[in-house]
Amino acid sequence: MAFIVAAGTAAAAAPMGMNKNGVQSVPGGTSNVKLTGWTIRNGYADTVISANHELISSGAATATVRCRLEVSGNLTATEQRSFDVMLNDSPIQTFASTAGSVNIPAKAVTLARGDRVWVRMTGSSFGSFATTVAAGVNSYLYFDLN
Numbered sequence: 001m002a003f004i005v006a007a008g009t010a011a012a013a014a015p016m017g018m019n020k021n022g023v024q025s026v027p028g029g030t031s032n033v034k035l036t037g038w039t040i041r042n043g044y045a046d047t048v049i050s051a052n053h054e055l056i057s058s059g060a061a062t063a064t065v066r067c068r069l070e071v072s073g074n075l076t077a078t079e080q081r082s083f084d085v086m087l088n089d090s091p092i093q094t095f096a097s098t099a100g101s102v103n104i105p106a107k108a109v110t111l112a113r114g115d116r117v118w119v120r121m122t123g124s125s126f127g128s129f130a131t132t133v134a135a136g137v138n139s140y141l142y143f144d145l146n
Helices: none
Strands: 015-022 024-026 039-040 061-072 081-087 090-097 101-111 116-122 131-133 134-146
Touching: 061 081, 061 090, 061 116, 081 101, 081 134, 101 134, 116 134
Parallel strands: none
Antiparallel strands: 015 039, 015 134, 024 131, 061 101, 061 131, 061 134, 081 090, 081 116
8 A cells, every 4th residue: 555645834824914994884783893994014914814804824823913993983871892803703802992092902822824813893782873993004903923
């Protein structure tokens, strides 16, 4: 019986980052809305952004994920907006805030090739209070290798 042995090298992981590219309105009364419309962040040339608005890991690595968003819109006196940084379909970091500049705490993660990193949010529960997520370099999601 013949055996075939194939050898190769695993794809190397690369740091990846994206900036919000275009303003997005998140309607009041909606939850877990994926933030869409991203462009490659300066300094992260090897970034892969899927058609589903997600960073796609190019290889296995430990990494630190960081996210900041500039948002605006009304909230009731007792509300906060909620933000989830997602790894595949599971939240890895959840953060609630009333601020206009939202700095979600950094999170160390273990990535495999093909893992998806993305962000979703829940705005006001009041139907007429939409949240606007601003575009630009101050609204970003990225990961650096540890």
